[in-house]
Amino acid sequence: MRPEGWGSVALHQVYYQWHQVNSKKWRRHSDSFLSAQSLLSENPDVCSFSYVAANVRGLAFYINDSIRVLASHAKELAMDATYGTNNKGMELFAVMAEFDGTGVPLAYCFVDVFEDNGKGERNAEPGAVIGILTQFTEISAIGQIWPAATIQLCCWHARWALRTKLRTSKEANNQKEYRLRV
Numbered sequence: 001m002r003p004e005g006w007g008s009v010a011l012h013q014v015y016y017q018w019h020q021v022n023s024k025k026w027r028r029h030s031d032s033f034l035s036a037q038s039l040l041s042e043n044p045d046v047c048s049f050s051y052v053a054a055n056v057r058g059l060a061f062y063i064n065d066s067i068r069v070l071a072s073h074a075k076e077l078a079m080d081a082t083y084g085t086n087n088k089g090m091e092l093f094a095v096m097a098e099f100d101g102t103g104v105p106l107a108y109c110f111v112d113v114f115e116d117n118g119k120g121e122r123n124a125e126p127g128a129v130i131g132i133l134t135q136f137t138e139i140s141a142i143g144q145i146w147p148a149a150t151i152q153l154c155c156w157h158a159r160w161a162l163r164t165k166l167r168t169s170k171e172a173n174n175q176k177e178y179r180l181r182v
Contacts, residue, residue, distance in 0.1 A: 032088045033059060033112050053131035055115040056124045060136045062107035070097050070104060076150045078103070079137060088112070089122065093133065097149075109136040 028038035040048040040061050048061040074097035082092045095107040111132055113122040 032090075033057060033110070033114070036110065049136075051132045051135045053135075054125035054128035056111060056113050056128040056132055058109050058111045058132035058136060060107060060109040066104075066106060070099055070106060073097075073099055074106075074149050075099075077106075079133075091129070093136065095137065107136075109133070 026039055027035050029035040037048065037050060037059055040046050040059070045064055046061055047064060048059065051058040051060070076098035078096045078098075080094055080096060085092065089112075091111040093109040093111065094105045096103045097106050098104075109132070111129055113124050115122070
C-alpha cells in the first residue's frame with residue numbers, strides 16, 4: 001500500500017528524484033568527463049591524467065596506495081575493457097594485476113568521443129583510441145615499474161582488433177609506417 005498522497009508514483013520517478021538530490025554531492029560540471037576530472041583532482045590519494053587524440057579524450061586514474069602496495073607483488077598485468085556499459089557511451093579500460101591468484105584493478109581509463117562527425121554519429125577518428133591507450137599504458141613504463149611482471153595482450157581482444165582492422169577498407173594514419181618501401 002502506498003503512503004497517502006503518493007498516487008501512482010513509479011519506481012523510475014523515485015530513482016530520478018533520488019539521483020537529482022544526490023548528484024549535487026558529486027557533479028562538478030554538466031559535461032560528465034569534465035565533472036569526473038574535477039572530482040578526481042579533489043582527492044589527494046588519486047593520481048589522474050587526461051589525454052586527447054583527435055576527437056577522443058581519455059581520463060586515466062589510479063589510487064597511489066594500490067600501486068605502491070601491489071607494485072612489488074604483481075606477477076602478471078593485463079588490460080581489459082568494457083563497451084556500452086554506461087549511459088554516456090564512454091569506454092572503460094582497466095589495467096589489472098594478478099595478486100595471489102586474483103585479478104586486482106590498478107588503474108582505469110575512461111575514453112570518450114567528444115565530437116560527432118556532422119551526421120549525429122560519435123565515431124572516433126581512425127587510430128585515436130589506440131593513441132589514447134598507448135599514452136595510458138606505455139608498456140615500457142609498466143615494465144620499469146614492474147620489471148618482473150609478464151605483460152600480455154588479451155587473446156580475444158587482439159583477435160577482435162585484427163578482424164576489425166582487416167574488415168575495414170579505411171586507412172589509419174599509422175598504417176603508412178608498415179608499408180614496404182620499394
